[in-house]
Structures are given as structure tokens and as C-alpha cells.
Amino acid sequence: MRLAALLLLLPGIVQAEVQGAQLLAPTTRYGHGALTNGEYAILEVETDSGSYQFSFLDGVFEDEAPRLFDLNGDGNPEVITVRSDETVGAMIDIYGELPDGSVAGVLQSPPVGQKYRWYAVAGMGDFDGDGAVEVAFVDRPHLAKTLQIAQVDEVDGTWTWTPEASIANLTNHKIQTPHIEGGVDCDGTLWLANGAWTRIMQVTFDGTQYIATDVGAYDADTLANNSNCE
DSSP: OOEEEEESSOOOSSOOOEEEEEEEEEOOSSOOOSBTTOEEEEEEEEETTEEEEEEETTEEEESSOOEEEOSSSSSSOEEEEEEEETTTEEEEEEEEEOTTSOEEEEEEOOOOSSTTOOEEEEEEEOTTSSSSEEEEEEESTTTTOEEEEEEEEEETTEEEEEEEEEEESEEOOOTTBSOOOOEEOTTSOEEEEETTSSEEEEEEEOSSSEEEEEEEEOOHHHHHHHSOOO
16 A cells, blocks of 8 residues: 655644544546545645645545544544555545654554445444444445444554444445435434435444444434434
8 A cells, every 4th residue: 555645744843733634636546436426536634733645546535524533532633534445445544643743644444355345434432431432334335234343542652443343234325325324423322224224223332232223214314413413
């Protein structure tokens, strides 16, 4: 996986604070098309002292938009998005600040393993109440339709990815549409659909394990209204 571009503007050697992120340069060179208009050549991360751009010669960013979330509890958000590689397909890509004040990729999930196989991010949060943050995503939302939950940790600059749960027959994206559906509400509950797009499903932790609960018939507006925390 060859990194083609890293730094747009070199800031001073101070702790960078991430202010925002966006996907730039729409492209068709990967040519998957599962997420309509959802392939980009560049991720730009904006900080209080400069902007950084990332791109890869052998892949694209395949996502609706990058997400900002404080994964390690230091008060500064990381950037979470999906990158798809020409050989091994999708992976969750995480970017954050380094001790020298720069921004770089700090962690990648294991890849799905095959080109044109995709991950759709469902949300981030401390879903099991243990004080550590998890990343939830749907593995192949049009094929495997499996929710994966992994804990992300950082200790002294070393980041780790630890799978916690895998729940079948859940999805959050309809093929060849522009938006990922569902998300996380203000109580930290994950909202998705069942694999057939007929039911709305909540995923919670019951103290021992993650459970998926049917909460009613699928309706796009109902799912959207209940899965946003404002």
C-alpha cells in the first residue's frame, strides 16, 4: 500500500489539534460503485496549525464522509474513514496526531481481503461501558451483512485493534445508493436494519454480550430520526 502524498502544509513542532476532515477529488479509477459517488482520491485533515492530505497509488477512500471521534480520550479527535485497496479491498483507516505535532495514519483494521468488498462504518462509542471506545462497522453490507465491533486502544503512542463481537444479518447500506443509513443515538445504541431491509434493529450490550433487538418495521425516516445524536 503505497502512500502517494502526506503533507500539504508543514506546521511547527507543536501538538496539532484536528479541526475537521473531508474527502476530495472524486474518482472512478477504483470502479467499485457500490456507494454512489463514494470514491475519492484524497483525504484532507485540517488542524489548528496546518492541513494534511493523504492519497494512495493503489487505492481510494471509499466512504460517504470521514468521521471525527476522540478514540483515545485525550480530548483531540481522530479521523475515521474507509480505504479500499486494489488487492485486499476495504479497511478502516484511522488518522491522528503524533508527538511531533504532525498528523499521520495511526491504525488500520484488518482488510476484508478482496477487491470490491467493502466496509460501511456504523459508528463509534463506548458501547460496552468499559471506558474504552469501540468502532462498529458492517462487513460487506450487501453480501455478508455482518456487524463487526472492535475496541480501539492507544498506549504511549501504540494503537491496537481488538475485535469484540460479530453479529449476523445486519446492514446499513443499500447497494448503489449515496448514503449509509442508521448510526448511534445519544444513549450509545447502534441502529441498523436487518439483512432484508424489513426491520429496524437496535444493538446494545447487556452486561455480558452484544444483542440485536427488533424494534419495528423498517422505515428510512424512522431509522434516520432515531439514530442521530444532536
